[in-house]
Amino acid sequence: MAGPLQGVRVVEMAGLGPGPFCAMMLADLGADVVCIERPGTTREASDVTARGKRHLQLDLQSAAGREAALALIARADLLVEGFRPGLMERLGLGPVPCQQANARLVYGRMTGWGQTGPLAAAAGHDINYIALTGALHAIGRQGEAPPPPLNYVGDYGGGAMLLAVGLLAALHEARRIGRGQVVDAAMTDGAALLSSLFYGMKAAGAWSSQRGDNLLDGAAHFYDTYACADGKYVAIGAIEAKFFRRLCELCGLEEAFCTSQMDRSRWPLMKLRLADMFRTRTRAEWCALLEGSDACFAPVLDWDEAPAHPHNQARGTFVAVAGVVQPAPAPRFSASPTSVPQPARAAEASDVLRDWDAVLAQTA
Numbered sequence: 001m002a003g004p005l006q007g008v009r010v011v012e013m014a015g016l017g018p019g020p021f022c023a024m025m026l027a028d029l030g031a032d033v034v035c036i037e038r039p040g041t042t043r044e045a046s047d048v049t050a051r052g053k054r055h056l057q058l059d060l061q062s063a064a065g066r067e068a069a070l071a072l073i074a075r076a077d078l079l080v081e082g083f084r085p086g087l088m089e090r091l092g093l094g095p096v097p098c099q100q101a102n103a104r105l106v107y108g109r110m111t112g113w114g115q116t117g118p119l120a121a122a123a124g125h126d127i128n129y130i131a132l133t134g135a136l137h138a139i140g141r142q143g144e145a146p147p148p149p150l151n152y153v154g155d156y157g158g159g160a161m162l163l164a165v166g167l168l169a170a171l172h173e174a175r176r177i178g179r180g181q182v183v184d185a186a187m188t189d190g191a192a193l194l195s196s197l198f199y200g201m202k203a204a205g206a207w208s209s210q211r212g213d214n215l216l217d218g219a220a221h222f223y224d225t226y227a228c229a230d231g232k233y234v235a236i237g238a239i240e241a242k243f244f245r246r247l248c249e250l251c252g253l254e255e256a257f258c259t260s261q262m263d264r265s266r267w268p269l270m271k272l273r274l275a276d277m278f279r280t281r282t283r284a285e286w287c288a289l290l291e292g293s294d295a296c297f298a299p300v301l302d303w304d305e306a307p308a309h310p311h312n313q314a315r316g317t318f319v320a321v322a323g324v325v326q327p328a329p330a331p332r333f334s335a336s337p338t339s340v341p342q343p344a345r346a347a348e349a350s351d352v353l354r355d356w357d358a359v360l361a362q363t364a
Contacts (some may be wrong), residue, residue: 001052002339003030003329007363008171009356011036011072012080013093017126017151018159018187019082019110020049024166026078027052028329028338032359035344036060036069045322056348060091068349069093074101075356077174078167082110085120094360104169105180110163112154112238114186126154129187133158135195142212142219158190215239221271222247222261225300226278233300234271234278234286247295252275278330 004363005026012023013035027033033053041057043050056072059065070093073079079098081088088094112129113119119132130136130153140146163185174180201207212218222238238244241261248258257273262268278286282298290297301309307318307325319328323345329338 001027001030001032001339001341002336003028004333004336005029005031006336007359008032008078009076010034010078011076012084013067013088014041014055015082015110016037017082018155018163019080021156022031022108022110022160022163022167023053023080024051024349025160025329026080026167028341030336030338031078032355034072034347036072045343046224047344048321048324048326050344051326051341053344054352055344056347056349056352058349060093066092070097070101072349072352072356073098073105075353076102076105077171077362078106078108080108080110080163080167084123085109085111085115099180103179103329104174106167106174106183107172108163108167108183108185109178110159110185110187112187114189117185126151126159126187129154130158130191132188133192133195134199135191137209138195138198138211138217140211140217142210144212153194154187154191158192158194159185159187162190162193207256219267221267223273224271224274226275228278228281228283228286230282230284232283234283234290235298235300236274237296237298238284239296243294243296246293247290247297250290250293250295253277283358 001042008026010030010031010033012019012028012033012035014020020035020096023033023035028051035050035053035055036058037055039059041055041058043055058068060069065291073093098107099105109115111120112124112126113122122362127136127148130149135153135158136146136149138146139149163183166183166185170183188229198207202209207214214220216223218224220239222236222244225233225235227233236247238247244261247253248255257270260270281289286297287299291299299305306312312318316328318325319340320326326341329341334340
């Protein structure tokens with residue numbers, strides 16, 4: 001794989017959710033990621049987060065398997081694991097023996113509750129972690145239960161992406177001082193961090209704890225989704241006055257409607273007015289009128305429609321790997337562009353050791 005992380009060697013301990021996604025992002029950016037998984041594991045092209053990696057099957061319950069894993073770890077820059085606290089230690093592959101074998105190793109630990117704290121040993125999933133931070137409470141309509149926002153907020157935003165930032169920051173430090181460290185990435189910490197803006201707005205009196213009562217949570221008529229005549233939806237985000245004015249102009253709404261944008265007492269009625277308006281045309285008709293303007297408009301596309309949209313096609317936002325349509329690596333780099341990901345492939349420990357020894361010899 002091409003990209004800015006060429007030459008970075010990563011050992012991933014196979015798991016679920018945020019760990020594989022974090023390692024996939026590193027592979028997308030050019031790192032050589034070797035995923036250690038249980039014997040008998042099979043990989044399909046539909047396993048998108050396995051892309052770009054070499055997959056090595058080792059029995060970590062055996063001495064031979066642990067020795068093979070430790071030999072790889074001794075040559076790696078980064079390690080990614082997402083088990084419950086203590087499991088890697090019980091396997092004999094915790095931070096102490098790994099960093100004894102490789103002082104420069106950055107040891108990344110991905111958990112929901114973190115390595116410490118009263119809940120550290122408890123089971124949980126994304127929805128539990130974001131519930132504890134206030135993030136889940138803030139999502140949804142007023143008077144309704146908060147909906148599960150897939151697993152974007154905890155697993156991927158607050159988990160995988162924060163772990164990737166931590167790993168790369170610690171890698172920079174390791175290369176500066178010659179010593180690695182442990183990165184404790186908890187989804188509770190990450191989801192809380194994603195809420196920084198809203199905690200600040202709440203402290204300033206500009207955000208309430210009431211769901212569906214705020215600027216960005218569906219209370220405002222100018223920041224919401226609306227059904228069209230064909231049952232499809234559009235998204236409006238015309239927060240700034242000049243953008244809301246443009247929306248009103250294009251839709252033929254009167255001046256009084258435009259100038260009362262921030263009168264909160266009128267928001268419920270103004271939302272009903274926009275809802276009635278958008279139901280008069282199909283989504284395609286609204287796209288013809290509003291898309292590409294400064295009205296802050298977009299159609300709400302499903303996962304079949306999104307890859308076919310002209311903007312996404314022009315940017316190459318989606319690619320096909322082994323016949324499976326999926327998001328392309330992101331972000332973009334001017335001097336070290338990434339390549340199209342390749343499907344997961346099987347590997348032997350001897351081949352990986354040979355390759356990594358060659359890299360180490362070149363940098364010695």
